[in-house]
Amino acid sequence: MRASRRPGTLGGLAAAAVLALVVTAAPASAHHPRPTDKVPVAVGSGGAVATVDADATRVGLDVLRRGGNAVDAAVAAAATLGVTEPFSSGIGGGGFFVYYDAATGQVHTIDGRETAPQAMQSDAFVENGVPIPFADAVTSGLSAGVPGTPATWETALEQWGTLDLRRALQGATQVARRGFVVDPTFAGQVATNATRFAAFTSTAKLYLPDGAPPVVGSVLRNRDLADTYDLLARRGVDALYTGRLAQEVVDTVHRPPVAPGSTLVVRPGLLETTDLASYEAVLREPTHVQYRGLDVYSMGPPSSGGSTVGEALNILGTSDLAALGTTQATHRYLEASALAYADRNRFVGDPAFVDVPLTELLSPGFAAERACLIGPTAAVKPVAPGSPDGDYAGCGASAAVGAAGTDGQSTTHLTTADRWGNVVSYTLTIESIGGNGIVVPHRGFLLNNELTDFNFTDTQGGLDPNLPAPGKRPRSSMAPTVVLSGRTPLLALGSPGGASIITTVLQVLVNRLDLGMDLPSAVAAPRASQRNSASVQAEPQFPRTELAALGHTFTDTPEIGAATAIEFLDHGRMQAVAEPVRRGGGAAGVVRPDRWH
Ligand code: GLU
16 A cells, blocks of 8 residues: 555654643534544453444444354454444455464464456556556456455354454444444544545545545444445345346446546446355465464465565574664564565465465575574665575575565554454454455545556566466465464454555564563654565654664654454453554453453
8 A cells, every 4th residue: 555544744753742642622412422542552361352443343242242153253353343444455456364263272264355356367457568556456346356355354253253244243233324423543544645536436435524524523424334234234245246236336337426527537447246156265274483482373375474574584584683673683583584575576476376385485495594584783785585405405595676665554453362262363454544445436445556566567577476466365464473382372463554464463573572562662652664565664753873883774653553352361261452542542341341451
């Protein structure tokens, strides 16, 4: 995602302060439930939910209180985010769902990634020999893949849930119908997107009431989405993949409802009803590495999240970061990220199309070969990808081929746990903030622009694993992660942030497991992201003098990621954690708070 998530005037602390005022000033009425104050840390028992949004966390906790499990709560919270965080997620998008099953001790994952239409060829984003401007691709029918989120919810509930879809959607439907209080993050996201939202009649009608972004503190209802959720509740998610709604999605992609007078060039898309009808959310093996004696599970291809976090952890595991001290540990974190990114860019794509050497990428031998390239000072970037070929004699590397992944602030991550010890770590998205900008008329949800996650042209000298193809899933960076200690969950976490998702998850893990921080501090700490490019992106508070002396150069960026996480404490207690400041702060909750909190 490439647009800034909210205007510069609403920087972290300022936004949090405004939000506090708004919560107090919000209209109180039986029909307009006020959001509970957002709490970034909650400790207690009986289950936990951490999301970016107070309504979503509340709905998830309600499900847990009524006896639902972590999967039910995750779907209910995700559906609520589709209402209150519609620019980051929703049924027009996709995502990756990681589930730890306490009864079996197994970790399962669902790949709900959006999928390219059968008509999409490798040069789909090239016109007259040149890639189309990225911004044009974002706001287009062309960038919309088959949504995977509805199928993810259905699959998760069928496999491991206790609620049916109808009941799992109830809380979200109520929020959509009764309305929710617009916070500064929401209003800021509309403002950032106002021009392109105004270009579509359906989007302008929903998100630019009276021709302008909704006022902070006002109540926004999305009755069309409530009706769409009701339809899914009655007919199952097939209602979106077949029949009238499917046809409407296809019509919207082919003939976007461009407002009269708009000068925006909106390329039509290639989706057909047959593409929707054949969509499947795929159950996949999680990635797995061991780190400091813990088992780290995450999402495999077509996401590069698990393989890249895992490879970097394997590299970092070759040294004792705690003993090295913060500067050397952070130096190694940055270098390991760059090396793992080089390999990600070269080797990871949709496994149905690309032979991803996943076992080798995650092997200790390969990690040792990569780790020995880390010197006392920063390597010149980009570094070359390695050779995950099973033959690990020394410090091998092939020719450097760059291509830093793009970062962003769209997408959302939620983490849930229940009283039985089941855990969900779920990252979902519609790619850019506001997806492709096009609300399906009268249906209340935005379509994704996920296909812009494909590389438009070859970045890897003829070997690019992430070019478009018919029915292919674009490579993701989403890294919903669960960490076990033995057979017991220790941590669950994830973040949005485009390609910086990987470094955010990695950094929180290093902060927590190596640098002696508790989980709230590990999440709140200033972030830096090295994605194999010349300079490190860093938040303003990130300490850099000593790292600069080692040769690292930095580029300022206001915010990286918006993590949520849960840590499992003794005696069934849990610590739910969200951001204290980023994105206006997140909302953590537990079913039965400890009395002293
Ligand atoms: N589409 C991105 C991915 O799958 C996530 C977008 C974002 O977080 O900004 O990696």
